[in-house]
Amino acid sequence: MKRLGIIFSIGMLLCGCKQEAKKPTEHISETVNNPIDSVIEVVEVPEKKSIKHIKEALTAKGFNVMDYVDETTQDTILMQQYFIAFLKKGPIHGQNEEENVDLQKAHLAHLTQMYDLGYADISGPLGDDGDIRGITIYNVPNLKMADSLAHADPMVKAGRLVVEVHPWWAAKGFSLR
Structure with a gap:
């Protein structure tokens, strides 16, 4: 009799679980049928682009690119011309402490905006404390644009920094280590 009670209790427990399992499913189907109440997350997997496709896209935008085959790996390496701006000590240093703080904030905001805009x-x-105070690597099609963006820096406009921009080549897609 005790055994029958245990079996009955287990059976009731299993039936109760089946009923509970149905309720969330019913709720989900109601939610899916009502798009206002549902949130569906779509994760897009980026398409792997070929070197040829990337090269064509960059060239169409006016970037200078070249490629070569790595002798060790036999991989095609795509090189892109970037522009490195050296920010050097400028001639004007007469600002007071409050002006210096404001200029530094504006300088950092400018650099952040350049990064955010790509x-x-x-x-x-x-x-170190040398004449070159910092660098920025610009990812733009030409020297004129890089120079213009570098000269828009509030520290440069105020004369605390001067800019020297040079073309610089790097492998596309490689990261710092």
């Missing part, structure tokens, strides 16, 4: 890939100060 015009600059990396920026940063140098770690």
Whole structure:
């Protein structure tokens, strides 16, 4: 009799679980039928583009590119011309402390905006007290544009920094290590 009670209890428990399992499914189907109440997350897998496709797209935008075959791996390496801006000590240093703080905030905001807009890939100060204070690597099609963006920096406009821009080549898609 005890055994029958245990079996009955287990059976009731299993039936109860089946009923509970149906309820969320019913709720989900109601939600899916009502698009206002549902949220469907779509994850897009980026399409892997060929070197040829990337090269054509960059060339169409006015970028200078070239490629070569790595002798060791036999991979085709795509090189792109970037522009490196050296931010050097400028002639004007007469601002008071409050002006310096404001200029530094505006300078950092400018560099952040360049990065956010996709015009600059990396920026940063140098770690010594030499004439070159920092660098920015611009990801733009030509020297004129890089020079213009670098000269729009509030520190450059104020004369605290001067800019020297040079073409610089790097492998497309490689990261710092």
